[in-house]
Amino acid sequence: MQTWKQIRDREDGKLPSRTFANRIKSNRISDLQLSNHKEIVSSHKGSINSLQIDFSERRYLLSAASDSSVAVYDIQRATNYEGGGVISKHSSLFVVDKQHESGHKYAVSSAIWYPIDTGLFITASYDHHINVWDTNTTKVVVNFKMPGKVYKTAMSTLATSHMLIAAGTEDVQVRLCDIASGAFAHTLSGHRADGVMNVEWSTSSEWVLITGGCDGAIRFWDIRRAGCFRLLDQSRTQLGRRPPILKHSAITKDSSTKLRTAQKKHANGGGSKQLPIGRVPSKGPMKQRLHPGMLSTQDRATAHYGAVTGLKVTEDGMYLLSTGSDSRLRLWDVESSCDTLVNYETVRLQTSKPIQLATAQDSALVFVPCMRTVKAFDMWSGNTYTTLGGHYECVNACWFNQQDQELYTGGNDRQILVWSPSRSIADQMDEGANEDQDNWSS
């Protein structure tokens, strides 16, 4: 009923078509469940470490697994059908594994598409190598030798002026590998211990790189300059969401004071600095002066106790989600570099491996692998929206496909599961003769 009314509203022009589409999409997202009609036949023999769908066609799923294999699946067209055409099975288009002449020796920790097209993909492995592959010939085009195990690689989707692969490795330095030249363009040093688990490019600036290290620090780097320019400190907090710029002027003193008092209640003592909400922290002269080196006291701030295992920037680039081995999920305001104190009801997170988070459209939901399940949290309230349980072992990676509103998850049980909105009733009607029905003996 609601849908018909909305359609009429859209026809009448009461409802902007974009809003209409968003509503439909969020409706669909709201009832994600394990898809019965779409199945990915995993060709991996080890745990799935990373999943990514290409950005140009949003059709090819790239997966990397611990058995040093990388596979590509076509998620639009099924390779074969089962159960009377009800279940579509998607087998891999090709697999690159140990047998391949230049395949990785050890587990592949990360595999990403070249952001511009599907002609290239980049794999990073525990065998200290980053390979750049030509998709069509499945041959290595460029090869980077890293100083240690590579945990994570990332390429900027915005970049127009560089082709850099940011790589987080066992080494404390983050390296930027230039595909064009085949050399390390930059080495970013600042993390202290045990390497860098996660790297992520900002979605608002092509020069900004965010890294999460095993020392619990999240650092922001401007790749044009030396040193990190921002360090997230878990003791710097702000309550809730920063109001949009437009409404900034409308905030009265009253409300701001109210908020401040509320803030004080929540603030934990111990010299934690409180920034008033609504005030964009201006880069003061002291900050400016501090930048390249920063004060050593400030330089020791941590975002998590233990290692930072997951990073995800929201679509608009204003917020950053991070998970740590302290089983916390934090939402950071990038601009103010404060923890927004949203309490996500995570129970326990995997600590030993980097995990891959995903956000739904308009950053309404965040999907976090919580051990054997994937939890969907409301990003702003932190409430658990749904718990998607289907994996039999720990989940490592999830990827949300904006186009089909489908979620792909991969875990240690070497399965890639598809979570899709429940099908319409009409679809279910023509499921075939052997319907699922009650079967009571009379």
Next chain:
Amino acid sequence: MMEMEEEEVGRRNETRKVIALIERATNSTVPEVDHLLLKAIKTVVRYSDFELRLAAETLMDLMQRDHSQVRYLALQIIDELFMRSKLFRTILIENLDQLLSLSVGFRRNLPLPAPPAVASVLRSKAIEFLEKWNVSFGVHYRQLRLGYDYLKNTLRLQFPNMQANALRIQQERRERERRSKEILLSKYEHLKENLSSIKGGLLSTLNEIDECLDILHLKQELESEDVLDDEEIAEFCSLELQQIRLDAMKEGEKVYESSDNKVVFDVLRELYKLLVTKHLVSIQEWISVLVRVEVPDNRFRDSTLKKFIDIRNRLTSVKIKCEEAGCTLQNTSKLDEEEDFWEEGNAVSIENSSGVPNKKNKHSDMPSTSRKVSNDNLGLLNKESNGSDTDNVVRERKEVKSNPLKSKLIAEAPVVRWGSYLDSWGSNRVFMANQRGLELESHWGRVDDEAIIPADKIAELNVLATPYEEKQIEIQPCRAPLRRGGLCQRRDRKLCPFHGPIIPREDEGRPINQSPSEEMNIDSRTDLVEQLAKQAVKNVRDRDIDMAKKREIDKKSLKRAKLAKVREHNEAVLRDAALASTSGSATIGEDNEDKLSAREQKKSLASMLRKKVTSKDRISQKLLSSHARDNTVRLNDSWDDVKYREAFPNQW
């Protein structure tokens, strides 16, 4: 308002009902869920979704119990509902991984709980169920496929593979059918080729039989015409008489074997045998082949089938005719055997019931052989048992026949062992002490030749020493019912160490209740037995050939009687004791039952968890107790001390 409340109350009651039902069904030690309870659960759940949800919840709770038996029974109920209700499936599928980890126990940190035997059964059953579910509903539930795939391909658990097995069996059956069809077809082809010869053989036999019968009937008619006159018919005036006469005539029409038609009968019998044992069977076989075979061209088959059925009908009719004429197969075969037995290598013509002269011959033969055999047997028996007595016995028999008094005396005489004392049995003679035929006169001095040993002294000396012989009492087994089934086979005199006093029991081991009337019965029975025994003795004396045997029987019956008496006595004593010890009402049987029921009760879910105390445990308990250990340590220390002192005697 009221109605709603009532509904609420009703619902609450109902809820209690389904939960209680499930609780009751799972609180049991038997390996199967009670059928009736299961049915009740199903009916309750069927008509109410609310109940179903509740049941699913309860069952999942039960699956988390720390007891494999509870989980096992719960799993069985889950399977029942899973196969039936869609709603139940959808509810359960949500937590399938949990259910699987609780039932299969594949997670290392969540192993299956205590009774390990039940746990292994639970695991295998769970795997079997999962496979079944996957086959039936896998298409509709991704989770099922996923779980199945995970257990099978990732954990590599062994699935029973029912479907594949069924397929294979079906394949095998199809193969078998195909082969049998081929065989049928080849037979059919064979028939097609040899039809004329087969038919020829059959028909020739038929014709021969017909001819034989014709000959017989011809002869008969000739004879019967002589016997029956028209005049005689007039005499049978009344209806009954007429009937009788008709019967007689019919009887008369029957052909009997006689010396002149014996040859014909022999041939007929031969042919009949052939007909029954060979032709009828073969034609039946051919018909079945024709019926079962599948050929594109049906014409030949149908026509042949028709022909064969005709032939079969003819065969059966001929067979009946033959039987009327007096041929029977079983008889012949039996007699054949007998003949083989008595007269070797004598292939004599087939016997039949009407063959009177032959039979007579046989009878004259038989007694002689049989007597011989029996004599032989007897002789053997006698030789085996007591060869020396036989002559005696035979002689006695002869005498007995002449002298009734003696027989009477013998009946009264006691049976004693043989010995030298029998020489002077009943004599009153005195013995001369010094007249032994040895000439030793005056060797040592004067000898009194007249010295005698008086008769009473002799008797005293000759008193038969009989060592006490224990009567061989057959010790009865205890026969108390065992828990594992079967009866206790321990043989003790009075008291079984496990089952108490030995009492007469039924075949199933229940004690036979002794009431006074029963005792009376026993008394009378023993009396009767004694009487019988006496009677038997008399009979024995009369028929002295079987004497030895009979005596044995006699002894046995006496023994039995005595045993019964002893037992009766024992029981009386025991009963008295029981009555004295308990307050009075409890009898032995009840006591026993109480114990049994207590044991039953003890076998609960908790008892399944209890570890059995083995002898090893007991030994370890003894050896590893702190006391024993201390003692050992002290002993060792003192030994060390002694050694040390011996080694270094100069050090104190």
